[in-house]
Amino acid sequence: MPVAILKKRRLIPGQTSELTLDASHIARKARPGNFVILRVSEKGERIPLTIADTDPQAGTITIVYLVVGKSTAELETLEEGDSILDVCGPLGKPTHIESCGTVVCVGGGTGIAAMHHIAKGHKAAGNRVITVIGSRCEDLLLFKEELSMFADEVVVTTNDGSCGMQGFVTDGLRMVLDREPSVGEVVAIGPVPMMEAVANLTRPYNVKTTVSLNSIMIDGIGMCGACRVVVGGEVKFACVDGPEFDGHQVDFARMRQRLSAFKPQEELSWAEFRRLRGQEA
Numbered sequence: 001m002p003v004a005i006l007k008k009r010r011l012i013p014g015q016t017s018e019l020t021l022d023a024s025h026i027a028r029k030a031r032p033g034n035f036v037i038l039r040v041s042e043k044g045e046r047i048p049l050t051i052a053d054t055d056p057q058a059g060t061i062t063i064v065y066l067v068v069g070k071s072t073a074e075l076e077t078l079e080e081g082d083s084i085l086d087v088c089g090p091l092g093k094p095t096h097i098e099s100c101g102t103v104v105c106v107g108g109g110t111g112i113a114a115m116h117h118i119a120k121g122h123k124a125a126g127n128r129v130i131t132v133i134g135s136r137c138e139d140l141l142l143f144k145e146e147l148s149m150f151a152d153e154v155v156v157t158t159n160d161g162s163c164g165m166q167g168f169v170t171d172g173l174r175m176v177l178d179r180e181p182s183v184g185e186v187v188a189i190g191p192v193p194m195m196e197a198v199a200n201l202t203r204p205y206n207v208k209t210t211v212s213l214n215s216i217m218i219d220g221i222g223m224c225g226a227c228r229v230v231v232g233g234e235v236k237f238a239c240v241d242g243p244e245f246d247g248h249q250v251d252f253a254r255m256r257q258r259l260s261a262f263k264p265q266e267e268l269s270w271a272e273f274r275r276l277r278g279q280e281a
Contacts, residue, residue, distance in 0.1 A: 002083035003038075006060060011142055016066050016110060017076060018052070024059030026051075026089045032097065032121030033212065033244055036063065036089030037220040040078070044085065045071040048217045048239075050114035050189070051090065061089075064113035064142070070269040091220045092243050095210075097121045100184030102128045104176055105151075106169050106198055108190030109135065112142045114212060115189040123150050127184070130155065132172040134194075138163035170197050177205050185210060188247060192256055199247035209247035213238045213255065216262070230254050 007020035026036060035050045053062040067076050078084065095118050103122045107115035112133045123129045129150070134157040135141045141163055147154050155172040156164025165172060169190070177183060185208045188198040195211040202209045215227035215238040222240035229238050230251035236242065 002085055003087040004083050005078055005080055008078075008080050011064065012140055014067070015140075016064065016142065018062060018064045018113070019078075020060050020062050021084070021087060022059060023061045023087055023089075024056075026087065027054045027056045027059050027061050030054045030061060030090040031094030032118040033092065033095030034090035035092050035243060036061070036087050037091060037217065038063075038075075038087045039085050040071065040074045041085055044074060046218055046220070047071045047075075048091075048214075048220065050212065050243075051117055052113040053117050053120070064110050066110045069266050070273040073270065073273055088220060092239060093241070095121060095187075095244060097125045097127075099126050102130065102180055102183050104130045104132060104173065104180075104183055104186045106132045106173055106186060106188040106190070106194075107143075108133070108169050108194040109140075110142065111188075111190030111194070111212075112147075115187065116143050116146055118187055118189070119147065120150060122187075128152050130176055130180070132157070132169050132176060134158065134167075134169035134172065136160065168197070169194060170201050173198060173201060177202070177207065183207050186247075188212075192252060192259065195247060196250075196252040199250065199252075203248055210244050211247040211250060212243045213245060213250065214243070214259075215239075215255065216258065229258075 004022040006022050009018040035048050037046050037048050039046050049063045052064045065072050105115050105119040130153045131147045131151045132155040136159045157167050157172040186202050187210045188195045189212045199209050217227045218224040220239045222237045227238040228235050231245045232249040
């Protein structure tokens with residue numbers, strides 16, 4: 001069933017956008033950590049996107065995406081009033097949230113938007129929530145204001161020092177861990193190298209660390225096996241066993257290898273899409 005786009009906000013023009021979708025059937029059941037799989041057109045690729053927020057009363061969900069290939073570029077052509085061909089969800093296991101004192105939620109890139117819904121869930125559970133967010137520069141920073149509305153503290157890092165402290169999210173996280181001896185959990189969502197770096201940092205602190213894995217997915221219900229990852233030496237399917245796993249147990253090297261398996265085909269598809277769009281223009 002087509003899902004209408006009620007609102008579109010270009011967070012970073014040409015790169016990152018936020019869509020508010022009319023999806024009451026998903027909004028009623030979605031929990032922090034859940035994701036959806038959408039398809040823009042009849043012959044389009046099925047792509048997973050974490051739900052950044054929900055409004056069950058309004059019947060809406062919010063998704064944020066980075067234009068990185070043909071499918072997200074096609075999604076970016078849609079505007080308010082247009083419809084996405086189909087949106088399936090909520091999928092995946094929701095975040096395990098319990099009262100554990102202080103939780104540090106770390107986000108990088110569009111992972112900040114995905115982390116937003118989880119951080120809200122931890123705050124609603126009565127936890128003290130510290131968020132650490134980072135980007136290359138201030139112009140690429142997402143959801144700073146949104147997180148400030150409920151988080152107890154928002155630590156900002158930028159590579160060039162244009163906003164907050166200069167450095168990476170791991171620098172901000174280390175600062176928090178050094179001054180907060182009773183952190184109950186660290187949640188990290190973002191690029192694979194960032195999540196791996198966070199897991200490596202928290203290991204000597206002996207702090208529970210959860211990461212959300214952005215594996216390649218097709219059906220989203222555990223049948224195709226495309227999203228398999230290795231966690232604690234065992235094969236898991238990110239779509240049904242995750243997408244969240246113990247960051248200290250994830251085999252990040254194998255995940256990087258799988259994510260790059262179709263790079264040549266992805267680049268060819270995107271190049272052809274841009275060429276056709278250029279001919280239309």
